Amino acid sequence: MRTLFVAASIAMSLFLSSTSFGMGAEDVVKKSQAAFLYPGKDFKARVMMKLINKDGQERIRELTMLRKNFGEPGGDQKYFMYFHQPADVRDMTFLVWKYPRKDSDRWLFIPAIKLVKRIAANDKRSSFVGSDFSYEDVSGRAVEEDNHSLLREEKYEGKDVYVVKSVPKASESVDFGYKLSWIDKGSFIPWKEEYYDKRGSLSKVFTANEVKPVQGFITVMRRTMKNVQSGHRTEVVYSDVKYNQGLSDSLFTERSLKNLPREISR
Amino acid sequence: MKKFSLVEFSVDHPKLVVFLTIFVTVLFMTQFTKIKTDTNPKNMLPATSDVRVWNDEVDKTFGLYEDTIVLGVVNDKGILNPGTLEKIRRITDDILAIKGVAARDVSSFPTITNVTADAGTLRVAPLMTQTPKNEAEITALRKQLFESPLFINRIISPDGKTTAIYAPLEKGANGKEIADKIREIAKREKGDEKYYIAGDPVARDTFGAEMFKLMAIFAPIAGCVMLLVRYLMFRDLFLSVTLMMDAMISIVWSMGLLIGLGFPVHIMTSMAPVFLMAIATDSIHIFNEFYFRYREKKDKRTAIIETMQAVGRPVRYTALATAAGFAVLLFMNIIPVKVFGGVVVFGTLSLRLLSFSFIPAMFTFVKDEKISRIAEAEDVGLNGTSRFLRKLAGFGTHHPKSTVLVGFALLLIALIGISRITVNNNMVEWFKKGSEVRVADREINKSLGGTSLGYVVGISKEDDFVKNPETMRYLEGLQRHLEKLPVVGKTFSVADYVKRINRVLHDDDPRYDVIPDSKDAVGQYLFLFSMSAKPSDLDNVVDSSFKKANIWVQLKTWDAKAMETVIRAVDDYKKAHPIAMELKPAGIAYFNMIWNHEVLWDMVKGFILALIAVLLILALDFRSIKWAVIGYMPLLFTIVLIYGVIGFVGKDFDMPISVLSCLSLGMAVDFAIHFVSRFRQRMAATPDEDVSEALLWTAARPGKGIMRNAILFAASFAVMLFAPLTPYITVGAFIVTMMLLSSLMTIIYLPALITLTQRWLIKGGTK
Structure with missing residues (x-):
């Protein structure tokens, strides 16, 4: 069904498009987001993050991450995170309600003072738990915020990819000037993304290092974001990945921050 | 007597000698295309020096920037x-x-x-x-x-x-x-x-760039001034140009060698040409004597050879003294200083070689009538300058006791001045008061925390040590302690973030503007902060394992002294409040302090070595310790007087001054060498003449060369008084004063000393 749709849209855009490439750049990006950020109805994984500086010194972040989609790909999502490491933040929990068209709502439970606090941060610039990923890198950026264009089609490490250039429409709201993505023609997983700063020099590089199907969903098990200017990088490894567990809505509420539901500690 | 034949050879084959000189010069000149420059004064200390290695390490640990x-x-x-x-x-x-x-x-x-x-x-x-x-x-x-x-x-x-x-x-x-x-x-x-x-890079890189520019402007201007003054002295363009060429050739040789050997031209070495030009003025003694001799002999060849016989020894030894004064720099720790010393030593020796070959050869090209016309004016009895010098020396010779007493009184006063000298260095003050760099620095320091940045790094042996509430409070206490210093405008550390978050988490309640009581709370606050802030915010103040913390200390002045007071305050605090954490200074302010300290003391060491070397050379030249001590006096007086004035005026003993003191020695002693050598020659040549008459003759005839030399030297360095950077003004003023003082000392004070000590000197010395 999906391939049929893709084939149809390729045929359509071949016929119609002014870009002269296979399909419209915006469609490619939309599909890529659906495959990369929205697979399944819900999702659970153990996430190990290594924040590594230029000299190889590491900081560890280990957490359990749950995600549930509300609506179609590209729509609202809720995330629940439970930290295991570093030791002094054990039991810290973090809830994110993500809306594609405005800043997310976030709550954090701080066990030392037994307090749930709402946190406001700028998705576009803030780092995700001190890593080289911004919140937006983790949860995505609304497709219509950028002008997308298909630069070319090529082979990336033996795979057929689209190379898409995305230029933010409101440049003052973000830190980068434009982004290039190497998107798999079959799975629509982004193999590589290059972020360029406003001076036009390369600033950050995302790579998907290991990809495998889990319950039929193509999943990026290992990924890296490297800040090429500072030499700092973040390596992320997923394990215990499970889709469609039937996570309940009540899990993604302020209440469960303090009183961890069994579904998570399990 | 090898040198001797070089003069004769040069007089007999002048064209060959001139051709060879120019040929060698062209060879050296071909090296100039390879020139590399290094305008960064920071490179006075090599990248491998302790302070730079340590600062690099701190920059790495905390993701900081050097500049x-x-x-x-x-x-x-x-x-x-x-x-x-x-x-x-x-x-x-x-x-x-x-x-x-x-x-x-x-x-x-x-x-x-x-x-x-x-x-x-x-x-x-x-x-x-x-x-x-x-x-x-x-x-x-x-x-x-x-x-x-x-x-x-x-x-x-x-x-x-x-x-x-x-x-x-x-x-x-x-x-x-x-x-x-x-x-x-x-x-x-x-x-x-x-x-x-x-900011430091503005001051430093602007200074480096300006310094090069100034050298490119001032060296030629100084050269022109010298040419002009010489022409006014001898009224002979050809010979003035010869003297000029002498200086230029030695500059080309030494800079060519430097570049050829692959050394970059550092700001320090960029000063070498001006120094060589000044040292080259010593050859004026040859000219001075030549005209006197020509008048007596009326034969060019004999006059040249006899001149070289008479002045050869002092010229050789003044060159040696100058070379020795610079050669001590070769034993210093700081590489650009060594290189500079090497360049000037080589240049000085080249100058002497030229004095015995190229200059005599050039003399042969001058028409006889022209020489005799000039020589007419050079009569010891008739010439105004000579008569004036005779009078000056007469004062010393006839009132030796009062002259020596006045000298001692001055010396004592100067010593009081010296005791008031403060050691300090401030790069921003190398710019004039109204300069953009200095105004900017003053304006920003007036209202904000300070443009100069130092760090105090706390290093513990235990992971997460910094997260302890005690450590946090310690950092805070230390910050408050440092902020009491008038030079410290602002400090900040990880403790500031923790306090801020504590307050904000508690609905901005000012009572929570403190460090929380549990280590977990600190850890969670910092984690919370790192969840949303830029990675560098936290990296700048703690290392990844939380073993080390970094306090930023903004200073309101670039004085090297400022960082010293910070370090003392840290030590005091540590003594009063012991903690299992080492506290080490770092940052650009710390670098400047060390840099200043190293260069300064290297120079003081060089100065002392040069004092000894010059005394030894005098003893060697005069073959008498007693004469050496006497010949040493004008130099000593000059230096002590200048430092006395520096002390009274309240000028800091800074890097430019320390560099100068070292360099000045070898040059200030020249006059005494000429004076004593020629005086003793005169005594030997005319045994019947009494001491005072011999002294007066020396003051009038070689003394004229000394005066000419001093004026020429002073004139060329006076140009620097108009420079836009204060170290140049200092160099100019220092050298002008030194030349005039040491020449006056030689003409007035030396005769007085010799008159007073003649029994002791002559009995045990010359005869």
Whole structure:
């Protein structure tokens, strides 16, 4: 069904498009987001993050991450995170309600003072738990915020990819000037993304290092974001990945921050 | 007597000698195309020196930058208005786009991380994401600025009239070039705001660049002044040009050698040409004597050879003394100083070789009639200068006791002055008071925390040690202690973030503006902060294992002394409050302190070595310790008097002065060598003449050469008094004074001393 749709849209855009490439750049990006950020109805994984500086010194972040989609790909999502490491933040929990068209709502439970606090941060610039990923890198950026264009089609490490250039429409709201993505023609997983700063020099590089199907969903098990200017990088490894567990809505509420539901500690 | 035959050979084959000289010069000149320059004064200390290795390590651990440029923006009506804020936003954006600026870590209103509480919500975000448009937004911004100790004195002055944009530089970026670009950006903005650009890289790289420029301007001007003064002295263009060529050739040889060997031309070596030009003036003694001899002999060849016989020895030994004075630099620790010493030694020796070959050869080309015309004027009895010098020397000879007493009185007063000298160095003060660099520094330091940055790094042996509430409180206590120092404008550390978060988490309740009681709370606060802030915010103040903490100390002055007081205060605090943490200074302010210290003491060491070397050479030349001591006196007096004045005037004993003292020795002693040598020659040649008559003759005839030499020397260095950088003015003033003083000392004081001690001297010495 999906391939049929893709084939149809390729045929359509071949016929119609002014870009002269296979399909419209915006469609490619939309599909890529659906495959990369929205697979399944819900999702659970153990996430190990290594924040590594230029000299190889590491900081560890280990957490359990749950995600549930509300609506179609590209729509609202809720995330629940439970930290295991570093030791002094054990039991810290973090809830994110993500809306594609405005800043997310976030709550954090701080066990030392037994307090749930709402946190406001700028998705576009803030780092995700001190890593080289911004919140937006983790949860995505609304497709219509950028002008997308298909630069070319090529082979990336033996795979057929689209190379898409995305230029933010409101440049003052973000830190980068434009982004290039190497998107798999079959799975629509982004193999590589290059972020360029406003001076036009390369600033950050995302790579998907290991990809495998889990319950039929193509999943990026290992990924890296490297800040090429500072030499700092973040390596992320997923394990215990499970889709469609039937996570309940009540899990993604302020209440469960303090009183961890069994579904998570399990 | 090998040298001797060189003179005869040169007189007999002048064309060959001149051709060979020019040929060798051209060979050296071919090396000039390979020139490499190094304008960074920091390179006085090699990259492998302890302080640079340590600073690099600290920079690495905390993700810091070696150099930061500070752009101060001042609006007397206050900067918190939509117009000024919009300009700040625009300028920040443009600065972010400059290559070489570490854009990710620029601190300014639109980029600096802000932690606030807003209706029960904790907000971690850049302070100003959009320019406020109305009064309400301005008020909100004002509140945030003034309630966070992280901002006050850093990006906002307490009176709200000044802000600063801090632009850290990537490694290897040129501070002056980036500063120039920032200047251009600021220039585009119109309105009431004033812009000031400061920071160590601005001062340092501007100084380095200016220094090169000045050398390229001043060396030729000094050369022209010398040419002119010489022409006025001898009225012979050909011979004046010869003297000039003598200097030029030695400069080409030594700089050619330097470049050929692959050394970069450092700011220190860029001064070598001017020094060589000055040293070359010594050959004036040859000219001086030549005209006297010609008058007596009327034969060019004999006059040349006899001249060289008479002045050969003092010329050789003054060269040796000068060379020795510079050669001690070869034993110093600082490489550019060594290289400089080597270049000048080589140049001085080349000059002497030329004095015995090229100069005699050139004499043969001058027409006889011309020489006799000039020589007519050179009569000891008739010539005004000579008569004046005779009178001067007569004062010393006839009133030896009072002369020596006055001398001693001056010496005592000078010693009091010396005791008042303070050792310090301040790079910003190398620029004149009204210069852009200095004005900018003054303006920014007046209202903000300070343009000079030092660090105090706490190093423990235990992971997460910094997260202990005790450690946090310790850092805080140390900060408050340091902030009591008048030179410290602002400090900040990880403790400031923890306190800020504690307060914000508790609904901005000021009672929570303290370090929390549990280690877990500290850890969680920092984690929370790192969840949203820029990675560098935390990296700059703690290492990844939380073993080390870094306190930023902003200083309001570039005085090397300032960092010393900080280090002392840290030590005092540590003594009073022991903790299992080592506290070590770092940062550019610390580097400047060490740099200043090393160069300065290296120079003082060199100075002492040079004093000894010069005394030895005098003893060797005169073959008598007694004469050496006597000949040493004018030099000693000159130096002591100059330092006495420096002490009284209150000028710091800084790096330029220390470099100079070392260099001046070998040059200031020249006159005494000429005087004593020629006096003793005269005594030997005319045994019947009494001592005072011999002294007066010496003052009138070789003394004229001394006076000419001093004036020539002083004239060429006087040019430097008009330089825009204070170290040049210092060098100029120092050398002019030294030349005039030491020549006067030689003409007046030396005869008085010799008259008083003649029994002791002559009995045990010459005969």
